[in-house]
Amino acid sequence: MRLKDKVAIVTGGAQGFGLGIVETFAKEGAKVVVLDLNEEGAKAAAKPYGRKAFGMKCDVSKAKDVQRAVAKAVERFGKVDILINNAGTSHRNRPMLEVDEATFDRVFDVNVKSIFHFAHAVVPVMRANGSGVIINVGSTAGLRPRPGLAWYNASKGAVNLLSKSMAVELAPDGIRVCALAPVAGDTPLLGTFMGEDTPEMRKKFVASIPMGRLSTPKDIADAALFLAADPGHFLTGVVLEVDGGRCI
Numbered sequence: 001m002r003l004k005d006k007v008a009i010v011t012g013g014a015q016g017f018g019l020g021i022v023e024t025f026a027k028e029g030a031k032v033v034v035l036d037l038n039e040e041g042a043k044a045a046a047k048p049y050g051r052k053a054f055g056m057k058c059d060v061s062k063a064k065d066v067q068r069a070v071a072k073a074v075e076r077f078g079k080v081d082i083l084i085n086n087a088g089t090s091h092r093n094r095p096m097l098e099v100d101e102a103t104f105d106r107v108f109d110v111n112v113k114s115i116f117h118f119a120h121a122v123v124p125v126m127r128a129n130g131s132g133v134i135i136n137v138g139s140t141a142g143l144r145p146r147p148g149l150a151w152y153n154a155s156k157g158a159v160n161l162l163s164k165s166m167a168v169e170l171a172p173d174g175i176r177v178c179a180l181a182p183v184a185g186d187t188p189l190l191g192t193f194m195g196e197d198t199p200e201m202r203k204k205f206v207a208s209i210p211m212g213r214l215s216t217p218k219d220i221a222d223a224a225l226f227l228a229a230d231p232g233h234f235l236t237g238v239v240l241e242v243d244g245g246r247c248i
Contacts, residue, residue: 001029002229007077009033009070009122011060011114012087012182014041016187020217021084021224022046026053028225030082033073035060037087038140039046058088061106070121070248080125082228085159086137093148093195094131094170105153111155115162123170131174136163137220138179140243148195160239167237176236178227183243185215 008025012018014036026032026049035058036042036166042055052213054076058069066239089110115136126132141149142156163179184193184205191197194205206213224241226232241247 001027001224003082004029006030006081006228007033007073007079008082008084008228009035009073009080010070010084010086010120011035011118013055014038014045015090016189017182017185017217017220018084018086019045020046020221021086022053022223024218024221025082025228028229031077032076033069035069035087037094052124058071060117061109063117063120066114066117067121070118070125073179074125078131080122081129081132083118083122083132083134084137084224084228085118085134087114088137088189090152090189092192093146095148095237096150099151107151107155111152112158112162115159118167123173123175125177127173132176133168133173133232134163134170134177135224136177136179136228138163138181138239140181140241140246142184143181143239143241144247146193149193151152152193163239164237170234176227176232178232178235178238180220180223181239181241181243182215183209183241183246185217185220187217190214202208208246209243210248213244215242215244 008030013034032053033047034042036056039057046049046053046055060064138159139156141153145153167177194201
């Protein structure tokens with residue numbers, strides 16, 4: 001097992017990419033803290049793993065929620081080895097001037113400010129332990145943006161660059177920071193990205209991916225496992241495109 005005795009926090013872990021990461025990490029021996037706005041979903045995701053996992057409600061845009069969750073993880077498992085900043089949201093696909101300020105703020109609070117909150121809560125714990133891995137889930141949207149998603153694209157561009165900035169600063173502490181840049185996947189956010197979830201729109205999105213399909217939770221979980229486990233021990237500042245060739 002590649003993550004035996006490691007402790008991992010996964011945000012947005014009740015569904016989609018986050019749930020795929022929870023399942024893969026638990027199978028690989030990690031103790032997992034599942035965080036999500038959906039408390040019941042977080043607890044359900046953790047339930048199959050007994051005392052080696054627990055789920056709790058966490059609004060990643062709120063500093064108090066984040067601090068409470070990290071404190072609970074340390075209380076329960078004694079440390080945090082891996083943090084997966086996966087929770088994310090988007091505005092619906094539409095012209096940039098049709099997105100209101102409240103929606104813009106929510107996108108940046110969840111996608112970007114959450115990383116700020118978790119850095120303040122987790123980095124001191126990892127420094128005390130002398131090691132750690134932080135994986136931020138960015139997006140191909142921050143590398144090869146699609147029309148109609150201007151503010152979401154910008155938030156994920158910030159995640160991609162922030163990951164590199166964190167990697168440079170935290171390397172002397174033994175903390176690695178990388179990002180994943182998934183292409184669109186068949187998750188609850190897909191309809192938001194497309195504007196409308198129709199067979200025609202799905203076909204259009206798939207046509208932009210050379211390998212001919214959307215990403216899956218397993219694709220993203222396998223990439224996260226590679227970066228978090230020993231094979232990725234000399235990788236930091238990497239923005240790994242898990243995209244079937246979308247960014248070529």
